[in-house]
Amino acid sequence: MESEEFRRHGHQIVDWIADYFDNVEQYAVKSKVAPGEINNKLPQSAPNQGEPFEQIMADFNQIIMPGISHWQHPGWFAYFPANNSPASVLAEMLTASLGVQGMIWDTSPAATELEETVMQWLRQMIGLPDTFTGVIQDTASTATLCALLSAREKTTGFAVNQKGFTQTLRVYTSSQTHSSIEKGVKIAGFGKENLVFIDTDAQYGLIPSALENAIEEDIKNGLIPCCVVGALGTTSSMAMDPVDEIADICAKYNAWFHIDAAFAGTAAIVPELRDFMKGAEKADSFVFNPHKWMLTNFDCSAYFVRDPLLLQQTFSILPEYLKTSATNQVNNYRDWGIPLGRRFRALKLWFVIRNYGVEGIRQMIKKHLELANIFANWLKNDGAFEILAPVNLSLVCFRYIGKGISEDGLNEINKDLLEKINLSGDVYLTHTILSGKYCLRLSVGQRTTEEKHIRNVFELLKENTR
Numbered sequence: 001m002e003s004e005e006f007r008r009h010g011h012q013i014v015d016w017i018a019d020y021f022d023n024v025e026q027y028a029v030k031s032k033v034a035p036g037e038i039n040n041k042l043p044q045s046a047p048n049q050g051e052p053f054e055q056i057m058a059d060f061n062q063i064i065m066p067g068i069s070h071w072q073h074p075g076w077f078a079y080f081p082a083n084n085s086p087a088s089v090l091a092e093m094l095t096a097s098l099g100v101q102g103m104i105w106d107t108s109p110a111a112t113e114l115e116e117t118v119m120q121w122l123r124q125m126i127g128l129p130d131t132f133t134g135v136i137q138d139t140a141s142t143a144t145l146c147a148l149l150s151a152r153e154k155t156t157g158f159a160v161n162q163k164g165f166t167q168t169l170r171v172y173t174s175s176q177t178h179s180s181i182e183k184g185v186k187i188a189g190f191g192k193e194n195l196v197f198i199d200t201d202a203q204y205g206l207i208p209s210a211l212e213n214a215i216e217e218d219i220k221n222g223l224i225p226c227c228v229v230g231a232l233g234t235t236s237s238m239a240m241d242p243v244d245e246i247a248d249i250c251a252k253y254n255a256w257f258h259i260d261a262a263f264a265g266t267a268a269i270v271p272e273l274r275d276f277m278k279g280a281e282k283a284d285s286f287v288f289n290p291h292k293w294m295l296t297n298f299d300c301s302a303y304f305v306r307d308p309l310l311l312q313q314t315f316s317i318l319p320e321y322l323k324t325s326a327t328n329q330v331n332n333y334r335d336w337g338i339p340l341g342r343r344f345r346a347l348k349l350w351f352v353i354r355n356y357g358v359e360g361i362r363q364m365i366k367k368h369l370e371l372a373n374i375f376a377n378w379l380k381n382d383g384a385f386e387i388l389a390p391v392n393l394s395l396v397c398f399r400y401i402g403k404g405i406s407e408d409g410l411n412e413i414n415k416d417l418l419e420k421i422n423l424s425g426d427v428y429l430t431h432t433i434l435s436g437k438y439c440l441r442l443s444v445g446q447r448t449t450e451e452k453h454i455r456n457v458f459e460l461l462k463e464n465t466r
């Protein structure tokens with residue numbers, strides 16, 4: 001593609017994106033295609049000759065777009081959000097254009113140094129002390145895996161890196177935490193049986209005394225407590241583990257304390273919402289995802305550690321071809337995580353934070369909390385619904401309750417209700433199960449969501465339960 005042609009198509013695509021942002025509500029939030037439908041429309045082998053760009057773009061519109069679920073639709077209330085913003089998208093275009101692979105400082109000093117700066121900004125924004133150093137990972141799953149690997153090496157004096165496992169190390173987390181913890185435990189070689197699930201209280205937060213009992217029991221049996229993963233904002237119900245108390249237990253037993261605040265961490269940018277972070281400053285590591293709620297398009301996960309040298313020692317490699325004269329004066333992020341190669345993700349964070357300002361981000365968060373609360377109040381005042389977990393931040397877990405219907409019956413009715421409202425194409429919610437009860441989750445976090453969109457959910461609920 002020659003420069004002139006690139007320019008023309010580039011302008012067309014920017015127009016396409018602007019139109020998409022303006023018109024995203026015209027699409028059904030959740031794609032309605034059947035399994036295999038998109039595949040069947042695509043050739044089963046690659047074209048031999050290059051094709052005209054117009055043809056590729058036409059197929060994008062006709063084949064790909066129908067198979068897209070619209071995460072940027074203001075009716076997106078499913079899972080957690082993965083919101084983006086114009087500033088983030090524009091920065092991502094520059095990142096792709098520069099095509100930087102920032103494995104070491106020399107391969108683009110600005111990529112490394114901008115990352116140092118924006119991670120310091122982010123740390124300050126969420127109120128973590130300067131005893132933490134940040135690094136960007138692709139996802140929270142990866143950050144948690146890094147934490148588990150660091151914990152493993154710290155506990156064993158780097159022996160597992162050298163010899164493999166010779167002792168049984170234990171990891172503890174609440175029964176409500178994210179599946180990425182189990183995945184990380186398996187990948188890091190602990191073995192799934194050495195992940196101990198700790199009971200939670202009525203608000204679905206980890207019970208500290210149960211954690212301490214489990215650790216004591218393990219020690220009695222010759223097992224070694226290695227790591228505790230606490231959750232701030234569980235995916236199921238936004239439960240907050242009592243991280244202050246957990247941190248003290250970890251200190252007592254010399255276990256690593258990692259905090260997974262993938263979604264909720266962004267809320268700490270608002271000082272008056274920061275209570276849930278109390279004690280987080282005592283953790284060994286902490287992760288949250290700007291790619292969920294902070295206007296930064298996927299992927300971009302912020303990982304903070306107390307001891308960056310320990311992180312680097314866990315991953316460090318130094319083959320001859322990566323040695324440079326700057327090695328000892330700069331950060332070489334290849335040793336701060338799993339992959340060697342690194343995308344220049346700091347650029348979009350920089351664009352987003354500067355374009356919105358910290359205050360702009362706070363305004364969005366507060367608006368989402370307000371919308372979740374308005375919705376929860378409608379449910380409460382209506383009487384036909386039950387809220388099944390404390391409304392923390394911007395998540396409401398609820399179900400329809402009719403009179404004289406069995407628990408099994410309610411589970412069926414609510415499953416059916418979720419399917420019906422999602423079929424409308426205007427909203428997309430997902431579900432969870434809390435204490436055996438099937439419930440719907442309204443997770444507010446899309447940049448453009450307004451009161452009319454949650455009103456729409458409420459009306460759909462009323463219509464479909466009449």
Ligand SMILES: *Cc1c(COP(=O)(O)O)cnc(C)c1O
Pocket residue numbers: 080138139140141142178180231233234235260261262263289301
């Ligand atoms: C979303 C989420 C994750 C996983 O995030 P990824 O960045 O997709 O790996 C982990 N933990 C919690 C609590 C989450 O909400």
